[in-house]
């Protein structure tokens with residue numbers, strides 16, 4: 001890493017070498033990361049990166065050499081494919097690339113499920129992770145956008161370099177580097193930014209957060225901009241353009257050396273006109289790791305994007321408090337159909353179509369706070385409405401209020417039970433597996449699915465508690481109305 005630091009400093013990057021160093025932590029703490037070598041107060045600038053040293057389609061020379069018009073025409077300005085091509089070209093350029101020393105520090109091997117074999121992927125059955133890998137979309141982007149671009153300019157991408165630098169495997173590697181390390185670096189907007197420039201800790205909150213958009217080429221949310229931009233979310237790209245400009249996705253040398261852990265963030269990236277600043281947001285002790293966390297994600301997302309999971313001590317064992325379970329609306333529809341047989345499939349389809357047109361969700365997120373998502377309750381109520389009630393709701397154009405009653409709770413329990421059946425193993429099976437020697441991929445998959453199943457289990461218990469509460473409230477209001485009636489009797493008597 002010495003030549004990297006030298007390169008960084010020579011290119012006008014600043015790093016406070018009196019306060020921090022690059023160090024190797026245990027794998028569970030992220031492996032290579034940055035350590036405090038003395039006490040660091042809040043608001044201390046740890047390092048700054050000139051904007052010109054970030055690597056993006058804005059800073060690489062490739063788009064202008066290729067021709068901006070042609071770049072657009074060949075759809076290289078959509079999703080992550082353009083940045084992937086820039087990274088490939090810069091790598092193939094060797095020492096003549098401005099980022100040669102930086103590129104040499106980037107990983108070539110990933111533990112993310114994108115690289116798992118079928119057997120390991122099978123361990124994720126039941127989780128929503130598999131559908132989000134977007135491998136097929138990524139490969140389509142490679143074939144339909146990247147390869148034609150390369151073939152159109154053999155002067156820039158010589159045939160003899162294709163196998164080494166422009167292969168599908170390299171495409172996935174570059175995509176995964178973007179997914180796990182990129183940041184969203186918007187153009188400088190002086191009006192918005194001036195006040196926020198940090199001597200302390202104000203500033204853009206969304207530092208380091210990018211993402212392989214669901215499945216790929218989306219532009220999502222970098223700290224790690226979700227990318228592999230391989231195309232998965234291409235369909236949304238136009239819609240998202242106003243907010244998510246692919247040229248904002250940038251590799252940020254030095255900042256991407258910071259590891260992440262749930263609830264541990266002690267440094268944040270702030271954006272200034274000419275540079276980005278990593279600033280401490282908490283006092284940091286000597287020997288402590290400097291963390292820049294990606295928004296306390298659930299383990300499924302940590303695994304998909306970064307290849308690791310977070311386990312913290314919780315009241316009932318270990319887990320990630322940010323875990324979630326996704327429940328698709330079709331489970332709600334089929335659970336109701338199984339229970340009541342009242343709506344024909346056309347009638348229920350009509351209601352679903354209306355719900356979606358009104359902007360309703362087709363996936364509901366259950367979290368560890370065990371709240372019933374109001375949208376889930378509304379959808380259940382829509383599907384339970386008698387014909388007349390449905391016509392009224394349609395005419396009003398508003399979904400019903402998310403009022404929870406016994407019927408809603410009973411259906412929610414069915415929905416959760418049906419959702420839990422998607423996992424081939426039980427929590428106790430998984431706990432047994434975890435106490436035996438398993439491969440790292442398998443361990444990660446088990447941790448993800450156990451976390452999700454515990455939310456479902458706890459949710460069923462929560463429904464039981466809610467049912468009891470409703471019963472008690474009903475009992476109370478019955479007693480109250482009896483008491484009220486009794487109270488009125490004497491007056492009646494007195495009238496006599």
Ligand SMILES: C[S@@+](CC[C@H](N)C(=O)[O-])C[C@H]1O[C@@H](n2cnc3c(N)ncnc32)[C@H](O)[C@@H]1O
Pocket residue numbers: 027028029030031032033107180181255256257258259260261305306307308309
């Ligand atoms: C932004 S990079 C951080 C630097 C990285 N460790 C390196 O050596 O270049 C993010 C990657 O670091 C690893 N990582 C970060 N936080 C971690 C954690 N809490 N546990 C395990 N791995 C972690 C993951 O491989 C992730 O994809």
